[in-house]
Amino acid sequence: MxxxxxxxxxxxxxxxxxxxxxxxxxxxxxxxxxxxxxxxxxxxxxxxxxxxxxxxxxxxxxxxxxxxxxxxxxxxxxxxxxxxxxxxxxxxxLSRLSVLENMLLAAQHQTGENILKVWFQQGNIRRQERANREKAMAILESVGLAEKAQDYAGAxxxxxxxxxxxxxxxxxxxxxxxxxxxxxxxxxxxxxxxxxxxxxxxxxxxxxxxxxxxxxxxxxxxxxxxxxxxxxxxxxxxxxxxxxxxxxxxxxxxx
Ligand SMILES: Nc1ncnc2c1ncn2[C@@H]1O[C@H](COP(=O)(O)OP(=O)(O)OP(=O)(O)O)[C@@H](O)[C@H]1O
Ligand SMILES: [Mg+2]
CATH class of the missing domain: 3.40.50.300 (P-loop containing nucleotide triphosphate hydrolases)
Structure with a gap:
C-alpha cells in the first residue's frame, strides 16, 4: 500500500x-x-x-x-x-545554447512539437511560447540569472x-x-x-x-x-x- x-x-x-x-x-x-x-x-x-x-x-x-x-x-x-x-x-x-534557451527546452506541453497542431494552432503556439518565455524570465529573475539570459550557458x-x-x-x-x-x-x-x-x-x-x-x-x-x-x-x-x-x-x- x-x-x-x-x-x-x-x-x-x-x-x-x-x-x-x-x-x-x-x-x-x-x-x-x-x-x-x-x-x-x-x-x-x-x-x-x-x-x-x-x-x-x-x-x-x-x-x-x-x-x-x-x-x-x-x-x-x-x-x-x-x-x-x-x-x-x-x-x-547545453553550453552552446543561451541561458534562456536552456530554460525553454524544459517547457512542457509544447503544442509546436506536433506538426498538425503547428498548422492549425499558430496563434495558440505563439501565445504558449510567449508564456513560456515570461515564465522562464521570471524564474531566472528570481535566482539572479536574468541578466545572463542571452549569454551562452557555457560562459x-x-x-x-x-x-x-x-x-x-x-x-x-x-x-x-x-x-x-x-x-x-x-x-x-x-x-x-x-x-x-x-x-x-x-x-x-x-x-x-x-x-x-x-x-x-x-x-x-x-x-x-x-x-x-x-x-x-x-x-x-x-x-x-x-x-x-x-x-x-x-x-x-x-x-
Ligand atoms: N555506470 C557505471 N558503471 C560501472 N560502475 C558504476 C557505474 N556507476 C556507478 N558505478 C559504481 O557504483 C558505485 C557507486 O557509485 P555512485 O556514483 O552511485 O556513488 P556516490 O555515492 O554517488 O559517490 P560520490 O559521493 O563520489 O558521488 C561505485 O563503486 C561506482 O564506481
Ligand atoms: Mg554521486
Whole structure:
C-alpha cells in the first residue's frame, strides 16, 4: 500500500555493474512537503540510487512509487511529466545554447512539437511560447540569472550552471526535485543563495531529496536524512540523530 503522506517511496532497489553491487536492496521515503537528505561516503551508491529513482538507469529489481503510482517502468521523461525531476552531479546544461534557451527546452506541453497542431494552432503556439518565455524570465529573475539570459550557458561559472539546472527544473512545475550535490564546487556566497532558494521553493510546496557532502548544507536544510554506505541503507533519522550515530561516523572515517 502506498502512504499518501509519502510523495516518493522506493524499496528493494538493486543495481549491479558487472561485479560491482552499486545498490543492494535499498529503500527510501520522501514525505510530501519535506526537504530530505541523502548522504554517504564516496562511492556509496547515492547517484546510482538517484538514477534508479528517476529511471535514468533501469533497476535490476525494485519498486518506486511516486505520488501514489508505480513509476519504475516509465521512461524518465514521462516521470518528469508527472512532476518528478532531477539535476546531475555535474550540471548538464547545453553550453552552446543561451541561458534562456536552456530554460525553454524544459517547457512542457509544447503544442509546436506536433506538426498538425503547428498548422492549425499558430496563434495558440505563439501565445504558449510567449508564456513560456515570461515564465522562464521570471524564474531566472528570481535566482539572479536574468541578466545572463542571452549569454551562452557555457560562459556561466560552475555554481551558476548548477543554479541554471535548478531553475530549469522549475519550468516543469515539479512536485519533487532530486538535487545531486547542489553545493559541490560552488563558492560559499552562492551556496548560501542556493540554500535560500531551496527553502523558498520548499515553502511554495516543492519537496526535495538532496545528495550533498557539505554537512552544513544538509544539517541546515533537511528535516530527515538517509545514509547509504556500500550500496545499502545504513541509517536514517533527524539531523541530530544522524550526527550522533556512531555507525555513520565510522562509515565516513573508514572511507
Ligand atoms: N555506470 C557505471 N558503471 C560501472 N560502475 C558504476 C557505474 N556507476 C556507478 N558505478 C559504481 O557504483 C558505485 C557507486 O557509485 P555512485 O556514483 O552511485 O556513488 P556516490 O555515492 O554517488 O559517490 P560520490 O559521493 O563520489 O558521488 C561505485 O563503486 C561506482 O564506481
Ligand atoms: Mg554521486
Amino acid at each position: 502506498s502512504d499518501p503522506s509519502l510523495l516518493l517511496q522506493a524499496s528493494g532497489l538493486r543495481k549491479s555493474f558487472g561485479g560491482i553491487h552499486a545498490v543492494q536492496n535499498a529503500y527510501i521515503d520522501v514525505p510530501q512537503g519535506n526537504i530530505t537528505g541523502l548522504i554517504g561516503p564516496n562511492g556509496a551508491g547515492k547517484t546510482t540510487l538517484f538514477n534508479l529513482l528517476s529511471n535514468f538507469i533501469q533497476p535490476d529489481e525494485g519498486k518506486v512509487i511516486f505520488d501514489g503510482q508505480e513509476v519504475q517502468h516509465l521512461p524518465s521523461h514521462e516521470i518528469a511529466l508527472k512532476g518528478f525531476v532531477r539535476t546531475f552531479q555535474v550540471a548538464r546544461v 556561466l561559472s560552475g555554481g551558476q550552471r548548477k543554479l541554471l539546472e535548478m531553475a530549469r527544473a522549475l519550468m516543469s512545475d515539479p512536485k519533487l526535485i532530486l538535487l545531486d550535490e547542489p553545493a559541490a564546487g560552488v563558492n560559499p556566497t552562492l551556496i548560501n543563495q542556493i540554500c535560500d532558494h531551496i527553502v523558498r521553493w520548499n515553502s511554495e510546496g516543492i519537496s526535495f531529496l538532496i545528495i550533498e557532502h557539505n554537512m552544513d548544507v544538509i544539517m541546515t536544510l533537511c528535516n530527515h536524512i538517509w545514509v547509504l554506505a556500500e550500496g545499502t541503507n545504513l541509517a536514517d533519522g533527524t539531523p541530530t540523530e544522524i550526527q550522533n550515530n556512531d555507525q555513520v561516523l565510522e562509515a565516513y572515517l573508514g572511507s
